[in-house]
Amino acid sequence: MSDIEKVKSLIRTIPDFPKKGISFKDIFPIFQDPTAVETLISYLVNHVNTTINEKVDVIVGLDARGFLFGPILALRLGAAFVPVRKQGKLPGEIISAEFVKEYGVDIFELQKEAIKPGQNVIIVDDLIATGGTAHAAGNLVEGSGGKILEYIFIIELIDLNGKNLLKAPVHSIIRY
Ligand SMILES: O=P(O)(O)OC[C@H]1O[C@H](OP(=O)(O)OP(=O)(O)O)[C@H](O)[C@@H]1O
Numbered sequence: 001m002s003d004i005e006k007v008k009s010l011i012r013t014i015p016d017f018p019k020k021g022i023s024f025k026d027i028f029p030i031f032q033d034p035t036a037v038e039t040l041i042s043y044l045v046n047h048v049n050t051t052i053n054e055k056v057d058v059i060v061g062l063d064a065r066g067f068l069f070g071p072i073l074a075l076r077l078g079a080a081f082v083p084v085r086k087q088g089k090l091p092g093e094i095i096s097a098e099f100v101k102e103y104g105v106d107i108f109e110l111q112k113e114a115i116k117p118g119q120n121v122i123i124v125d126d127l128i129a130t131g132g133t134a135h136a137a138g139n140l141v142e143g144s145g146g147k148i149l150e151y152i153f154i155i156e157l158i159d160l161n162g163k164n165l166l167k168a169p170v171h172s173i174i175r176y
């Protein structure tokens with residue numbers, strides 16, 4: 001079994017959570033195993049260093065599970081970390097976007113000055129399902145003048161075709 005397959009074996013699938021018909025992928029067991037976390041982060045650092053030919057200025061992580069991976073990746077790459085948060089959590093001037101995700105509707109916010117025009121950005125989240133969440137975050141980053149180099153997800157639910165909504169390249173590690 002490869003190291004990534006070992007990580008995949010830690011992910012739990014919970015039927016009918018948080019709503020009937022949703023097959024929920026629970027990533028938190030990964031965090032009970034530091035070796036598994038290191039596997040994922042090392043994989044991502046290597047991926048960025050070997051496939052992205054431009055300097056990465058900012059890692060944008062999506063509330064909340066994107067915060068588990070984004071800041072560690074940013075630290076390892078020597079990049080800034082910027083959060084996109086659910087409505088009402090960020091002080092100061094913000095821009096916002098409403099979106100639909102696999103099991104609901106939400107509003108994302110980004111602080112206006114957090115990303116400077118022309119900065120190179122990678123958007124990181126734990127999972128892409130319908131792509132609504134990542135698409136909204138991408139609109140906020142582009143609204144700030146950031147250039148999206150890539151979207152990175154630990155998990156991709158391929159049957160939902162979420163990546164079709166996104167204009168920049170998409171990279172995922174574990175697919176179902
Ligand atoms: O591709 P989509 O259909 O848009 O769904 C993907 C999003 O759904 C989950 O977040 P959730 O809103 O459950 O928030 P959480 O990270 O706070 O648990 C997941 O972490 C992604 O952000």
Ligand SMILES: Nc1ncnc2[nH]cnc12
Nearest residue numbers: 023024025102103127129
């Ligand atoms: N099936 C799923 N499992 C975990 N998080 C999700 N976010 C959207 N769809 C999800």
